Amino acid sequence: MTPDPSPAPTDTRLRTQDEIAARVKALESMLIEKGIMTTEAIDRLAEIYENEVGPQLGAKVVARAWTDPEFKQRLLADASAACADMGIGGLQGEEMVVVENTDTVHNAIVCTLCSCYPWPVLGLPPNWYKAPAYRSRIVREPRKVLAEDFGFEIPDSVEIRLWDSSSELRYWVLPKRPEGTEDMGAFELAALVTRDSMIGVGPAASPTA
Amino acid sequence: MRTDSTELGDARRRVEALVCDLPGGGVDERMFTEPWELRAFAMAVAAYHSGRYEWSEFQLSLIRAIKQWEDGHASEPWSYYEHWLTALETVLADNGVLSDAAIDERTREVLAIPRTANHHKAHREPVAVSPAVV
Numbered sequence: 334m335t336p337d338p339s340p341a342p343t344d345t346r347l348r349t350q351d352e353i354a355a356r357v358k359a360l361e362s363m364l365i366e367k368g369i370m371t372t373e374a375i376d377r378l379a380e381i382y383e384n385e386v387g388p389q390l391g392a393k394v395v396a397r398a399w400t401d402p403e404f405k406q407r408l409l410a411d412a413s414a415a416c417a418d419m420g421i422g423g424l425q426g427e428e429m430v431v432v433e434n435t436d437t438v439h440n441a442i443v444c445t446l447c448s449c450y451p452w453p454v455l456g457l458p459p460n461w462y463k464a465p466a467y468r469s470r471i472v473r474e475p476r477k478v479l480a481e482d483f484g485f486e487i488p489d490s491v492e493i494r495l496w497d498s499s500s501e502l503r504y505w506v507l508p509k510r511p512e513g514t515e516d517m518g519a520f521e522l523a524a525l526v527t528r529d530s531m532i533g534v535g536p537a538a539s540p541t542a
Numbered sequence: 543m544r545t546d547s548t549e550l551g552d553a554r555r556r557v558e559a560l561v562c563d564l565p566g567g568g569v570d571e572r573m574f575t576e577p578w579e580l581r582a583f584a585m586a587v588a589a590y591h592s593g594r595y596e597w598s599e600f601q602l603s604l605i606r607a608i609k610q611w612e613d614g615h616a617s618e619p620w621s622y623y624e625h626w627l628t629a630l631e632t633v634l635a636d637n638g639v640l641s642d643a644a645i646d647e648r649t650r651e652v653l654a655i656p657r658t659a660n661h662h663k664a665h666r667e668p669v670a671v672s673p674a675v676v
C-alpha cells in the first residue's frame with residue numbers, strides 16, 4: 334500500500350469513546366499485519382500499567398456489602414442498580430451480576446471466548462485472564478487450576494461454580510469477609526479486597542497479612 | 543502465568559525513562575481511564591522499539607497535537623490520550639507506515655462488527671461446576 338500524500342490525520346476529537354476505541358483497534362491490527370509489532374509486544378508493555386487502568390471501585394462495593402446487609406441484598410439482586418447508587422457505572426448498558434462466595438459455594442469468573450470483564454468496576458483484566466490457558470483450563474479443572482496456578486486451595490466440601498462473562502452480562506465475585514475483621518469499618522475493609530478475590534482466584538487479604 | 547514483579551518493575555523504569563520528557567506530564571493527565579488509552583500508549587512505545595521512528599519525532603508530534611488543541615479547540619474537553627493517538631497517527635503517516643485514509647477505512651470495518659461478535663449472549667447458568675465431595 335502506498336501512503337497517501339495525506340493531510341494531517343483526521344481530527345481525533347469529538348468522537349465517542351467507542352469510535353476512538355475502534356480506531357485504536359484498527360491501528361493495532363494494521364501494525365500487526367505489517368509486522369511492525371506483535372500482540373505480545375503490546376501486551377507486555379500494557380501489562381506494566383494494567384493495574385492502573387480504570388477506577389477499580391469493586392473493593393468499595395465489596396466492603397459496603399460486608400458491612401451493610403441491606404445493601405448486600407440489593408447488590409446480589411441487581412448489581413448494576415446497586416453500583417449505580419454508589420455512583421459507579423460507565424458500563425455501556427451491559428448487565429452486571431455479582432455472585433457471592435459462601436461456606437458451601439465458591440465462585441470464579443472467566444470469559445471463555447474472549448476477555449469480557451467488568452472493567453469499569455475491576456479495572457483492566459490481567460493478562461492471564463485473557464490467555465487461552467486460563468480460559469480453557471479453569472473451566473475443565475477449576476479446583477486444580479485454583480490450587481496449582483494461584484495457590485488457592487478450595488476445600489473439597491465447597492462447590493466451585495464458574496461464570497462465563499459475555500459482552501451482555503458480566504459477572505464478578507463477592508468474596509468472603511476474612512476472619513478477624515469484625516471490628517473493622519468499610520474503609521479499612523476495602524483495603525483487604527484484592528482484584529484476584531473479585532475474579533475468584535484468590536481470597537480477600539487477611540488483616541494480619 | 544504471572545510475570546515476575548521485579549521484571550515488571552524494570553520494564554516500567556525503562557518505559558518511564560522514555561516518557562518522562564514528553565509534554566503534558568501531570569500524573570493525573572497520564573492516568574489511564576479507558577482500555578484504549580493503554581493500548582495506544584503501548585503501541586507508540588512498541589512502534590518506536592521496532593525502529594519505525596525516532597522517539598524525538600513522536601515527542602515533537604505530541605507537542606504539536608497539544609498545541610493545536612490549545613490554539614484552536616481549547617473549549618473542547620482535554621484528553622491526553624486523544625492527543626497521544628493523533629501524535630502516533632501523524633508520526634506513522636509521516637514515515638510512510640500507514641495513511642490516515644487506510645486507518646479510516648479499517649476503523650469503519652471495526653465499527654461494523656458488533657462488539658465481541660461471538661460472545662453477545664448472556665450466559666445465566668454457571669459454565670462449569672465442580673461439585674463438593676461430601
